[in-house]
Amino acid sequence: MSLRAVKGMKDILPDEISKWHRLEDAFRARAALYGFREARFPIVEPTALFVRSIGENTDIVEKEMYTFTDRGDKSLTLRPEGTASSVRAYIQHNVQALEPVTKWFYVGPMYRRERPAKGRYRQFYQAGIEVFGDPGPYVDAEVIDMVVGFISSLGITQVEVLINSIGGPETRANYRDALLGYLEPYRSELCSDCQRRMDANPLRVLDCKVPRCSEIAADAPSILSHLVDADRAHFDTLQKTLTLLGTPYRVEGSLVRGLDYYTRTLFEVLGKGEGLGAQNALLGGGRYDQMVKSLGGPDTPAIGFAMGLERLLMAMPSEPDPTHVDVFIVAAQASVRSEAALLGRELRDAGLRVESDLRGGSLKSQLRRADKMSARIAMILGESEVENGVVQLKDLEQKTQDEVSRAEAAKRAKAILG
Numbered sequence: 307m308s309l310r311a312v313k314g315m316k317d318i319l320p321d322e323i324s325k326w327h328r329l330e331d332a333f334r335a336r337a338a339l340y341g342f343r344e345a346r347f348p349i350v351e352p353t354a355l356f357v358r359s360i361g362e363n364t365d366i367v368e369k370e371m372y373t374f375t376d377r378g379d380k381s382l383t384l385r386p387e388g389t390a391s392s393v394r395a396y397i398q399h400n401v402q403a404l405e406p407v408t409k410w411f412y413v414g415p416m417y418r419r420e421r422p423a424k425g426r427y428r429q430f431y432q433a434g435i436e437v438f439g440d441p442g443p444y445v446d447a448e449v450i451d452m453v454v455g456f457i458s459s460l461g462i463t464q465v466e467v468l469i470n471s472i473g474g475p476e477t478r479a480n481y482r483d484a485l486l487g488y489l490e491p492y493r494s495e496l497c498s499d500c501q502r503r504m505d506a507n508p509l510r511v512l513d514c515k516v517p518r519c520s521e522i523a524a525d526a527p528s529i530l531s532h533l534v535d536a537d538r539a540h541f542d543t544l545q546k547t548l549t550l551l552g553t554p555y556r557v558e559g560s561l562v563r564g565l566d567y568y569t570r571t572l573f574e575v576l577g578k579g580e581g582l583g584a585q586n587a588l589l590g591g592g593r594y595d596q597m598v599k600s601l602g603g604p605d606t607p608a609i610g611f612a613m614g615l616e617r618l619l620m621a622m623p624s625e626p627d628p629t630h631v632d633v634f635i636v637a638a639q640a641s642v643r644s645e646a647a648l649l650g651r652e653l654r655d656a657g658l659r660v661e662s663d664l665r666g667g668s669l670k671s672q673l674r675r676a677d678k679m680s681a682r683i684a685m686i687l688g689e690s691e692v693e694n695g696v697v698q699l700k701d702l703e704q705k706t707q708d709e710v711s712r713a714e715a716a717k718r719a720k721a722i723l724g
């Protein structure tokens with residue numbers, strides 16, 4: 307037997323699922339507090355969607371996409387992130403005609419063919435939000451405040467919130483010239499990727515992880531000193547609002563992030579606690595005011611973020627797993643197994659989580675299973691109990707037992723469970 311999951315892709319088995327549910331439920335609840343509504347998009351999209359939105363000269367498009375031909379001749383790609391699909395759907399369904407501001411959230415798997423490491427997988431889950439139709443900067447502050455509050459509500463306290471502005475097209479054009487002027491003398495020292503980036507999108511040199519490239523990038527002129535007035539005012543107001551909200555942040559002028567489509571506000575939250583290792587970016591986000599238009603939609607400003615759920619789970623303090631059984635039914639004799647099935651139905655109809663061993667077995671082995679499943683209560687049913695319309699109710703935690711009428715059994719169990 308050597309069939310195994312694809313490298314970098316993991317099974318999530320039931321023992322782990324409760325913390326996933328805890329995280330996803332908390333995210334859904336938080337998103338609802340802010341007026342976001344869930345949308346679900348296909349996992350597969352036309353390849354051109356990602357090439358055009360994420361950008362040709364990005365790591366994702368250059369080397370991380372799972373792209374295949376759909377028997378015929380269509381090039382399809384497993385989605386590497388959620389924003390491109392959100393924008394495609396926003397345009398396709400003409401959503402701007404329905405409401406001036408649209409607030410969506412999503413949760414789901416993403417695919418990137420990266421080198422697997424702790425906190426870096428080839429299938430991983432993201433939860434994210436997108437706001438369409440609001441140019442900010444107040445909504446930028448609200449979105450950052452929302453996600454910082456969310457992370458802290460998960461018990462993740464050691465974080466650093468980085469923000470930056472990379473301005474709009476005018477700022478970018480000014481900065482591009484300044485940056486190229488700075489980089490030119492170092493051209494031959496940069497990695498071959500960065501040499502190409504210099505021609506295609508020099509900003510991306512600042513995001514390179516090759517040590518010599520980051521050294522050179524460290525002394526590059528800051529984009530913050532090139533912001534045109536409107537971009538500067540946007541960024542100042544964002545900071546003022548964050549300060550008023552009490553949201554901690556640090557301005558990091560070198561934060562550019564990997565995707566081409568960002569404008570103005572960028573942010574990232576890093577986990578500083580143990581357990582994360584080198585992959586400590588919990589989430590990344592930013593404004594992408596040009597993207598809807600560039601994909602053929604109306605001119606629509608937008609902002610969003612995406613969080614890596616595996617990384618959040620690693621950073622979250624662990625909690626004892628909740629039990630999944632309230633009552634375990636024990637059939638004292640083989641002759642009452644049908645009746646035990648009926649008792650199970652009665653209790654489940656009353657909303658209790660019930661397990662039993664319908665294969666039978668000795669009283670002792672059945673009680674052992676009840677213990678193993680951390681059931682709080684065992685209900686023992688034998689021939690005389692069936693005859694008298696009662697069950698023996700054992701509180702496995704208090705180690706008490708009494709006889710209760712069958713009609714009262716569910717009520718008594720609920721009283722014990724609290």
Ligand code: ATP
Binds near residue numbers: 387418617
């Ligand atoms: P990194 O710098 O870690 O590669 P990124 O800039 O590629 O991150 P984004 O595209 O902004 O990440 O995705 C947002 C979040 O999704 C990241 O902050 C991270 O938490 C998570 N993420 C991204 N790639 C992976 C991956 N391969 N495995 C697990 N989580 C990931």
Ligand code: MG
Binds near residue numbers: 564
């Ligand atoms: Mg990456």
